[in-house]
Amino acid sequence: MSSGKKMSLTVKVLLGMLLGIAVGLFFNLSGLNADGSFVNTYIVNGVFHAVGKMFVNALKMLVVPLVFFSLICGVCGIGNIKALGRVGSKSFALYMLTTAIAIATAITIAALSGIGKGMNQSSDAMFTGKEAPPLVDVFINIIPSNPISAMANGQMLPIIFFAILVGISILMVGRQAKSLVELAELGNEVMMKMVNIIMSVAPYAVFALIAKSVANLGLELLVQLLGYVGVLIGALMVHLFVTLMIVLKVFSGLSPRIFLQKIRNAQVFAFSTASSNATIPVTLRTVTQRMGVDNSVASFTVPFGATINMDGTAIMQGVATVFIANVYGVDLGVTGYLTVILMSVLASIGTAGVPGVGLIMLSMVFAQVGLPIEGIGLILGVDRLMDMIRTAVNVSGDAVVSSIVAKGEGKLDVAVYNDPAAGTFDTDEAVHIDEEAEAELAQTLREAQAH
Numbered sequence: 001m002s003s004g005k006k007m008s009l010t011v012k013v014l015l016g017m018l019l020g021i022a023v024g025l026f027f028n029l030s031g032l033n034a035d036g037s038f039v040n041t042y043i044v045n046g047v048f049h050a051v052g053k054m055f056v057n058a059l060k061m062l063v064v065p066l067v068f069f070s071l072i073c074g075v076c077g078i079g080n081i082k083a084l085g086r087v088g089s090k091s092f093a094l095y096m097l098t099t100a101i102a103i104a105t106a107i108t109i110a111a112l113s114g115i116g117k118g119m120n121q122s123s124d125a126m127f128t129g130k131e132a133p134p135l136v137d138v139f140i141n142i143i144p145s146n147p148i149s150a151m152a153n154g155q156m157l158p159i160i161f162f163a164i165l166v167g168i169s170i171l172m173v174g175r176q177a178k179s180l181v182e183l184a185e186l187g188n189e190v191m192m193k194m195v196n197i198i199m200s201v202a203p204y205a206v207f208a209l210i211a212k213s214v215a216n217l218g219l220e221l222l223v224q225l226l227g228y229v230g231v232l233i234g235a236l237m238v239h240l241f242v243t244l245m246i247v248l249k250v251f252s253g254l255s256p257r258i259f260l261q262k263i264r265n266a267q268v269f270a271f272s273t274a275s276s277n278a279t280i281p282v283t284l285r286t287v288t289q290r291m292g293v294d295n296s297v298a299s300f301t302v303p304f305g306a307t308i309n310m311d312g313t314a315i316m317q318g319v320a321t322v323f324i325a326n327v328y329g330v331d332l333g334v335t336g337y338l339t340v341i342l343m344s345v346l347a348s349i350g351t352a353g354v355p356g357v358g359l360i361m362l363s364m365v366f367a368q369v370g371l372p373i374e375g376i377g378l379i380l381g382v383d384r385l386m387d388m389i390r391t392a393v394n395v396s397g398d399a400v401v402s403s404i405v406a407k408g409e410g411k412l413d414v415a416v417y418n419d420p421a422a423g424t425f426d427t428d429e430a431v432h433i434d435e436e437a438e439a440e441l442a443q444t445l446r447e448a449q450a451h
């Protein structure tokens, strides 16, 4: 198959996204999406909502079994506890480092731009912050008292912990546990096939998700908050295109241009779902099959990153802090800003990659430095759009760190990384059932039954 044809999924997904923006804008600007109207009730909050939600559910459905199987394979693939510790500590250090740089950049850019100065501090919007979990609980809860309940609730850190321990125990049992490893490998392969099936309907789902979000956006609000929105998007872009790419080049020598091309699919999924967690299957597929990162590294770094690494979210917090401090005329001083950096980095560990969590973390940061929590009400209206953009930056950070750690461990296939067609697939191919393989399986089962 020609590589041009193979690229069709990315192209289709991008088309779905652009069409979604166009239709959403049309519904919004023409007033067709007014509350209670036919379009609002049956199309935007009816069909678009249902299609989008079903797709996000389908992605989330894959996360737990995929992470579980691939981590067991990963640990058995590394085959040595020391190497596992190295992958763990390197990725943790890099995740924290990039998050700290992200927020420092954001604070600097926002402070230089002077956003929010002289703005009216009264706001109609109300925001009462939800509680973020206390940090000590975050650490305690890494160890699940009941792994099944952790899986049922999609709690990533306890699942990671349990799967790693299962992998290590399998290694310790040795040869006798061979069939368990094979089972995990097959499970992983089956789940990856499922990722392909679900990705093949992505163009339509992405259209529905984006059209719904754009149709419901408060466009006037966007204009009112132009300063905040502009500085935030600017800081996110600086981090994605400059900081992360320098980090990638310096620590791994890999080409940033190729990285930016290959990460696009994962970014679009993150943008449409506003959830790093729901994007895990796509990120995992992208880094392993498109970028050549070995599953032994990616199976750990990707779900770990989706949980603890949130560069985009940290940037939002930096910009929002400066903005609200200026609006309320509060001078935080150097200590205040250093506290913000520390708090954001810590808060990112304790909160999962799901839509809107950034605001919960922000209220935690505000409480710490004494900024009025209700100030968050000012930026609430544009947060959904900002969430979509920052989530795309979050997953890009996860993929950068995965590539760096894999390269350092000799677990990155540079030929795959440099091959533009690696891991691309045609949507028809994704749902294609090989008749020969099917017949072979049926025959094997018949033989087994005959025995």
Ligand code: ASP
Pocket: 274, 275, 276, 277, 310, 312, 313, 352, 353, 354, 355, 356, 357, 358, 359, 387, 390, 391, 394
């Ligand atoms: N939605 C973001 C994520 O999933 C988190 C946030 O900033 O709210 O990574």
